[in-house]
Amino acid sequence: ETGVTQTPRHLVMGMTNKKSLKCEQHLGHNAMYWYKQSAKKPLELMFVYSLEERVENNSVPSRFSPECPNSSHLFLHLHTLQPEDSALYLCASSLWGGQSTDTQYFGPGTRLTVL
Amino acid sequence: RKEVEQDPGPFNVPEGATVAFNCTYSNSASQSFFWYRQDCRKEPKLLMSVYSSGNEDGRFTAQLNRASQYISLLIRDSKLSDSATYLCVVRDSGGYQKVTFGTGTKLQVIP
Numbered sequence: 001e002t003g004v005t006q007t008p009r010h011l012v013m014g015m016t017n018k019k020s021l022k023c024e025q026h027l028g029h030n031a032m033y034w035y036k037q038s039a040k041k042p043l044e045l046m047f048v049y050s051l052e053e054r055v056e057n058n059s060v061p062s063r064f065s066p067e068c069p070n071s072s073h074l075f076l077h078l079h080t081l082q083p084e085d086s087a088l089y090l091c092a093s094s095l096w097g098g099q100s101t102d103t104q105y106f107g108p109g110t111r112l113t114v115l
Numbered sequence: 116r117k118e119v120e121q122d123p124g125p126f127n128v129p130e131g132a133t134v135a136f137n138c139t140y141s142n143s144a145s146q147s148f149f150w151y152r153q154d155c156r157k158e159p160k161l162l163m164s165v166y167s168s169g170n171e172d173g174r175f176t177a178q179l180n181r182a183s184q185y186i187s188l189l190i191r192d193s194k195l196s197d198s199a200t201y202l203c204v205v206r207d208s209g210g211y212q213k214v215t216f217g218t219g220t221k222l223q224v225i226p
Contacts, residue, residue, distance in 0.1 A: 042119070043159070043202075043216040056213070090158055101147065102206075104214065106158035 003027045004107035006091050012113045013081065021076040021110045023091030030096045032074040033104065034066060037088040049074060050096065081114045088112075118142065119205050121217040129225050132193050136220045138203030139185045146208040148179055148186045153200045153219065162188075162201070193224045 004025045013019050025032060034046040048056035049068040063085075065077040074091055088111050092104040120139045128134045140148075148165035163170065165177040165186050176189040190197055203217035 040123075040218065042218045045214065101164070103149070103161055103164070106160065108158050111156075 003105050004091060004093055006089075006107035006110050008110055009108060010111050010113075012115065013078070014115050015081060015083070017081075018077070018079040020078065021089055021091075021112075023074040023076075023093075023107055025072055025074075025091075025093035025105075025107075027093055027105060028095075029093035029105075030071050031094045031102075032068060032071070033092040033094075034074065034076050035090040035092065035106075037090055037109070039087075043090065047076075078112075081112075083114050086112055086114045117217075118215045119203055119217040121201075121203050121220045123218055123220060125221040125223050127223045127225055128193055130193055130195060132224075133189065133191045134193055134222060135187055135189045136201055136203075136222075137185050137187050138217055138220075139183075140203075140205045140215075141184070142205070142207055143181075143184060144208050145184075145205045147206040148177075149204040149206075150175075150177060150186075150188050151202040151204055151216075153202055155199075159202055159216075190222075193222075195224050195226060198222055198224045 007022045031050045033048050035043045037043050046060045047066040052068050067075040088109045090109045091107040094102045094104045118141050150162040151159040152162045153159040163172050165179050169178045174191045178187045200219040200221045202219045205215050207213045
């Protein structure tokens with residue numbers, strides 16, 4: 001399935017590095033999401049964009065910076081991360097974030113390790 | 116109380132068995148409910164939505180009990196391929212309609 005793609009799939013970075021995660025959806029959806037999944041924790045919603053406007057920011061540290069240039073692409077810019085930021089970062093998209101029947105489709109995720 | 120709570124398991128069941136998972140949610144105004152499946156080191160994938168009247172998809176049956184604020188997933192005739200983590204997902208009403216995931220229940224079907 002290639003509805004939602006993410007690159008890179010794996011990333012190892014030092015605390016002083018700057019990197020970006022990329023997500024692309026080919027489903028014609030209007031909403032895109034970033035989630036963080038750590039071991040033994042539920043998925044944590046980080047950011048939501050609907051029609052390229054940020055509609056939700058769940059008190060995420062400023063070392064994570066999202067960018068949504070259009071409804072098909074979503075980036076997560078990373079800088080000066082901490083080892084506890086190591087996790088699986090999942091991108092999702094949905095037709096629109098405001099309807100009860102709205103269903104999110106996930107990308108394969110980027111497994112991030114911060115040394 | 117957690118917004119969405121699930122027994123983490125693992126549930127170890129033999130092939131062919133019937134297994135049921137429950138999920139409780141704290142917000143009585145929650146509007147819609149889903150079960151997702153997540154295989155090890157893979158992304159979550161929608162298994163089924165949960166409707167008020169209950170719904171069935173092959174071997175899978177989902178139920179919603181609004182009065183007691185829980186949803187359930189029943190898997191009949193378990194297959195080895197059903198081994199995965201099952202995530203309960205709750206969507207709130209109003210505004211953006213926030214989506215909250217449970218931590219998941221791990222199922223291991225044993226030959």
